[in-house]
Amino acid sequence: MNKSYNAFKMAQQQFDSIAEHLSLDQGTRSLLRVPMREYHVNIPVKMDDGTVEVFNGFRCQHNDALGPGKGGIRFHPLETIDTVRALSMWMTWKCSVVDIPLGGSKGGVVCDPHHLSTGEQERICRGYMRQIAGALGPVRDVPAPDVMTSAQHMLWMMDEYETITGGKYPGVITGKPVGLGGSLGRTEATGFGVVFTLREALKELNISPSETTASIQGFGNVAQYAIQLFIQLGGTVTCVSCWDQNEAKSFAFSKKDGINLDELRSITDHFGGIDKEKAQDLGYEVLPGEAWIEQSVDILIPAALENQITAENVSKISRSVKIIAEAANGPTTPEADQVLKERGIFVIPDFLANAGGVTCSYFEQVQNNMNYYWEKDEVISKLDIKMTSAFMAVSGLARKNNLFMRDAAYIISVNRVAEACKLRGWT
Amino acid sequence: MKNNISYIGIGSPGGKGAGLIRIQSLIDELYPEDRSSSINLIIPEMTIILSDVFGQFISENNLSLEQVKDKTDEEISRLFQQSSFPPLLVGELRKISNRISEPLAVRSSSFTEDSLNKPLAGLFATKMIPNNSPDPNIRFMQLINAVKFVYSSTWFSSSRDSFQAAGFDLSTEMMSVIIQRVHGQKHGQFFLPAFSGVGRSFNYYPFGGSAQESGIIELAAGLGKTIVDGGRKWLFCPENPGTPPPASMKAMLDSGQTHLWTIDLKPPEKESPLDEDEFLTKKTIKLLEEDEIIRFLCSTYSPESDRLEMGFQKNGFKLIDFSPILKGGLFGFNNCMSHLLKDFSSKINEEIEIEFAVNINLESEELDLALLQIRPMKKLNSAGTPSISSIDHKKIIVSSNNALGNLFLENIIDFVYILPSVFSARNTAEMPLEIERINRTLISEGRSYVLCGFGRWGSSDPALGIPVKWSQISGARVIIESTLPDMNPDLSQGSHFFHNILNTETAYLSIDNRGMTKESFIDFEYLEKQCIIFREKYFTHVRLNNEIKIIVDGKKSEGVIYYE
Numbered sequence: 001m002n003k004s005y006n007a008f009k010m011a012q013q014q015f016d017s018i019a020e021h022l023s024l025d026q027g028t029r030s031l032l033r034v035p036m037r038e039y040h041v042n043i044p045v046k047m048d049d050g051t052v053e054v055f056n057g058f059r060c061q062h063n064d065a066l067g068p069g070k071g072g073i074r075f076h077p078l079e080t081i082d083t084v085r086a087l088s089m090w091m092t093w094k095c096s097v098v099d100i101p102l103g104g105s106k107g108g109v110v111c112d113p114h115h116l117s118t119g120e121q122e123r124i125c126r127g128y129m130r131q132i133a134g135a136l137g138p139v140r141d142v143p144a145p146d147v148m149t150s151a152q153h154m155l156w157m158m159d160e161y162e163t164i165t166g167g168k169y170p171g172v173i174t175g176k177p178v179g180l181g182g183s184l185g186r187t188e189a190t191g192f193g194v195v196f197t198l199r200e201a202l203k204e205l206n207i208s209p210s211e212t213t214a215s216i217q218g219f220g221n222v223a224q225y226a227i228q229l230f231i232q233l234g235g236t237v238t239c240v241s242c243w244d245q246n247e248a249k250s251f252a253f254s255k256k257d258g259i260n261l262d263e264l265r266s267i268t269d270h271f272g273g274i275d276k277e278k279a280q281d282l283g284y285e286v287l288p289g290e291a292w293i294e295q296s297v298d299i300l301i302p303a304a305l306e307n308q309i310t311a312e313n314v315s316k317i318s319r320s321v322k323i324i325a326e327a328a329n330g331p332t333t334p335e336a337d338q339v340l341k342e343r344g345i346f347v348i349p350d351f352l353a354n355a356g357g358v359t360c361s362y363f364e365q366v367q368n369n370m371n372y373y374w375e376k377d378e379v380i381s382k383l384d385i386k387m388t389s390a391f392m393a394v395s396g397l398a399r400k401n402n403l404f405m406r407d408a409a410y411i412i413s414v415n416r417v418a419e420a421c422k423l424r425g426w427t
Numbered sequence: 428m429k430n431n432i433s434y435i436g437i438g439s440p441g442g443k444g445a446g447l448i449r450i451q452s453l454i455d456e457l458y459p460e461d462r463s464s465s466i467n468l469i470i471p472e473m474t475i476i477l478s479d480v481f482g483q484f485i486s487e488n489n490l491s492l493e494q495v496k497d498k499t500d501e502e503i504s505r506l507f508q509q510s511s512f513p514p515l516l517v518g519e520l521r522k523i524s525n526r527i528s529e530p531l532a533v534r535s536s537s538f539t540e541d542s543l544n545k546p547l548a549g550l551f552a553t554k555m556i557p558n559n560s561p562d563p564n565i566r567f568m569q570l571i572n573a574v575k576f577v578y579s580s581t582w583f584s585s586s587r588d589s590f591q592a593a594g595f596d597l598s599t600e601m602m603s604v605i606i607q608r609v610h611g612q613k614h615g616q617f618f619l620p621a622f623s624g625v626g627r628s629f630n631y632y633p634f635g636g637s638a639q640e641s642g643i644i645e646l647a648a649g650l651g652k653t654i655v656d657g658g659r660k661w662l663f664c665p666e667n668p669g670t671p672p673p674a675s676m677k678a679m680l681d682s683g684q685t686h687l688w689t690i691d692l693k694p695p696e697k698e699s700p701l702d703e704d705e706f707l708t709k710k711t712i713k714l715l716e717e718d719e720i721i722r723f724l725c726s727t728y729s730p731e732s733d734r735l736e737m738g739f740q741k742n743g744f745k746l747i748d749f750s751p752i753l754k755g756g757l758f759g760f761n762n763c764m765s766h767l768l769k770d771f772s773s774k775i776n777e778e779i780e781i782e783f784a785v786n787i788n789l790e791s792e793e794l795d796l797a798l799l800q801i802r803p804m805k806k807l808n809s810a811g812t813p814s815i816s817s818i819d820h821k822k823i824i825v826s827s828n829n830a831l832g833n834l835f836l837e838n839i840i841d842f843v844y845i846l847p848s849v850f851s852a853r854n855t856a857e858m859p860l861e862i863e864r865i866n867r868t869l870i871s872e873g874r875s876y877v878l879c880g881f882g883r884w885g886s887s888d889p890a891l892g893i894p895v896k897w898s899q900i901s902g903a904r905v906i907i908e909s910t911l912p913d914m915n916p917d918l919s920q921g922s923h924f925f926h927n928i929l930n931t932e933t934a935y936l937s938i939d940n941r942g943m944t945k946e947s948f949i950d951f952e953y954l955e956k957q958c959i960i961f962r963e964k965y966f967t968h969v970r971l972n973n974e975i976k977i978i979v980d981g982k983k984s985e986g987v988i989y990y991e
Binding site: 384 | 511512513515517520522525564567568571
């Protein structure tokens with residue numbers, strides 16, 4: 001991770017610019033520039049070898065004016081409080097832009113699940129929940145899976161929460177397994193949501209999906225479902241990149257006539273790492289990880305981590321690229337964003353493009369509250385309508401006021417949150 | 428005309444969909460200006476889910492024909508209900524549910540079903556849904572369940588049997604689905620058009636001096652299901668709309684429409700997504716007496732004069748004969764239908780069949796005529812058929828002077844019949860399952876057969892005949908209907924399966940046993956001497972020692988089955 005990059009500073013810069021545009025009063029600006037609450041915890045965990053390690057964890061609740069906080073819990077060795085702060089702020093904007101009644105939160109534990117046994121991971125989850133349970137709850141703040149956390153991690157946390165509180169609260173966490181309070185369609189939701197917005201962008205730009213090619217950074221859950229739906233839409237994915245755990249660096253896998261998703265899935269580990277040798281045998285050209293951004297394609301989909309399109313590499317983006325759909329959180333730095341604006345590339349901003357996950361989490365909560373579970377078709381169709389409506393609101397404002405898509409999305413979402421704060425009498 | 432057709436996905440619109448698109452262009456071409464008549468021609472707003480979506484649905488849910496071959500229709504339907512709709516398109520269905528809160532017809536539109544040379548009309552499901560819940564989620568679930576039900580009907584056992592019998596490959600069938608606003612009006616808790624109908628540009632049953640070329644029209648009050656199911660309807664020739672089909676007054680009154688089909692707008696007591704008629708209710712014709720619509724649709728019988736008086740009178744039996752519209756010439760309906768049949772037929776250069784539904788606007792005194800389907804009829808060709816008079820009478824097994832078709836068939840040796848001694852009008856409802864099993868066996872062996880029974884084949888009323896569906900007898904190349912003292916209705920002349928019979932070139936022989944004349948008989952004695960393959964509770968299957976031949980002379984309406 002680039003040491004000079006500070007996600008929180010970037011999130012604040014973005015907010016400041018929109019606050020200026022909206023002429024927000026100083027009180028509202030001061031409130032929304034920082035999280036309302038932060039929790040820092042140290043989690044003692046007995047390791048398999050009998051030793052005890054202490055892991056640092058965080059939970060930031062940026063703003064809950066629109067409803068209970070919502071945001072994932074990340075397990076990452078390079079996790080920082082500033083990253084978590086930024087992500088909690090982005091969650092506020094994300095929930096707001098798709099118009100769901102939730103606020104923004106985020107959590108993280110500094111750890112590397114690749115080097116932890118299942119038992120150790122379970123103990124981290126339960127330990128984290130023991131420390132933070134008082135600040136969470138179905139009507140306060142609702143976590144979900146995120147980078148390197150899964151439905152299993154969520155289930156351990158939910159179980160610990162229920163043990164502590166002595167009740168059944170499936171709505172305390174989303175992203176649970178189906179059958180244990182989870183929602184059908186949740187696994188696919190983020191990736192599908194990206195493509196729902198991409199589909200609308202293609203319509204707006206009058207581009208036929210079947211004539212488009214895409215290069216994608218990442219091959220995790222979001223990327224895989226985005227690829228699946230993009231191919232169903234008629235598009236061709238010619239390049240994907242992913243992290244190689246053994247070599248501790250990323251590689252890109254390119255095939256001019258289009259990758260075969262099932263084929264690549266069959267040679268991918270559960271962290272989304274593609275087996276290099278097997279890929280070569282299947283006819284893929286293996287390139288350095290950064291090559292994903294240089295491909296002569298119509299669409300780029302960054303679907304890995306933040307800070308991936310930067311001032312340093314933005315010039316490598318091919319002239320053929322017309323759309324960037326940000327499936328990851330914060331993949332583009334403000335400097336790079338400026339270049340994209342100047343080049344007239346249509347950017348579907350992260351907190352709109354990848355809002356499918358949180359939208360489906362909201363659906364999961366609704367189902368938990370009713371204790372009545374929907375068919376997958378019902379979930380996906382509602383997701384489509386939510387994502388499409390949000391896209392149309394943002395693109396409509398962008399067209400009307402000749403704004404960059406990201407600015408239009410921020411204006412809509414910040415305005416909604418600021419209004420809620422005002423109506424509550426906070427500002 | 429405003430274009431009311433939209434699409435979901437890519438691929439073919441199917442036979443019915445293509446027909447509706449054709450109607451749209453025909454109307455634009457033939458009647459470019461709004462004609463100042465009291466009839467508004469419309470195509471109800473619809474969305475066609477194109478054929479590739481079916482393929483996508485099948486592949487994404489890992490469904491296969493092999494997987495369902497031993498499953499019942501209900502199990503197949505359940506399997507489809509549990510499957511997910513393609514994610515890129517499911518939102519489009521929700522948009523429909525969010526926007527429309529009035530009844531919808533979810534109609535199959537198979538490429539095979541309604542094409543000229545692909546004769547499987549009425550094989551696949553159509554489901555009507557009330558779609559009137561204030562909750563869009565309930566409307567959405569009703570809609571998507573109905574689409575999946577129509578999809579599942581593609582693989583029902585009747586489809587598999589019929590495709591095999593017709594020599595088509597079912598695995599290539601990609602079903603399109605039409606979601607269309609139901610053309611109708613609210614009558615309390617029920618939704619229905621004033622009347623529905625089927626018009627044909629060529630008439631194989633001319634009566635009242637009308638020319639075959641002037642066509643024929645069937646009408647029934649309420650939803651068109653009455654006609655499709657072979658229920659009681661009114662027939663007329665556009666050339667002489669005031670002339671009823673030949674029948675005595677008593678027969679006419681006895682055969683008049685007494686019930687009609689409606690969509691029930693009240694939520695059902697029990698959800699039955701696997702039932703095609705889940706939301707349909709059969710009501711008596713009295714439903715229409717609650718408002719003024721009835722006065723356009725009936726005559727009233729006067730016992731004193733033994734005559735029918737046009738229109739609605741408070742006292743007296745009402746016969747649904749549409750006389751104010753047909754005899755009285757109201758709205759110019761007959762004239763309009765006559766033109767449509769002639770104009771469309773001449774433009775397409777083929778004989779055609781049109782399905783339609785009509786709403787009557789009481790305030791403006793206008794008709795809204797919705798065109799729901801168009802498909803070509805097949806005209807029979809008599810060239811090369813041997814002369815019946817040249818056949819040795821001793822070798823004739825079956826003779827009819829009321830035969831439908833125009834053909835010469837050979838190489839049939841299987842004959843399935845029911846003996847007069849085992850037939851009972853009380854047990855007709857049990858017979859379809861028995862004949863269905865026999866039909867399936869013979870189809871699987873690749874054998875065509877002659878089928879002989881009493882009463883009207885395919886009647887929806889078990890008291891009038893054996894209530895089979897076409898798919899249950901689809902392997903028969905010759906169908907014989909006859910009468911007995913306790914099964915003595917006016918014979919159907921194949922009207923319940925008219926389109927199937929025409930398009931599969933199935934011979935249909937009606938034999939009125941009441942006379943048992945030289946020209947009209949069945950030689951059961953001869954049949955009983957043949958090799959009996961098996962005898963079930965009702966039906967006997969024999970394999971004939973000699974191949975039989977079948978001649979039907981369409982011009983003379985004569986048909987014989989004989990051996991040489």
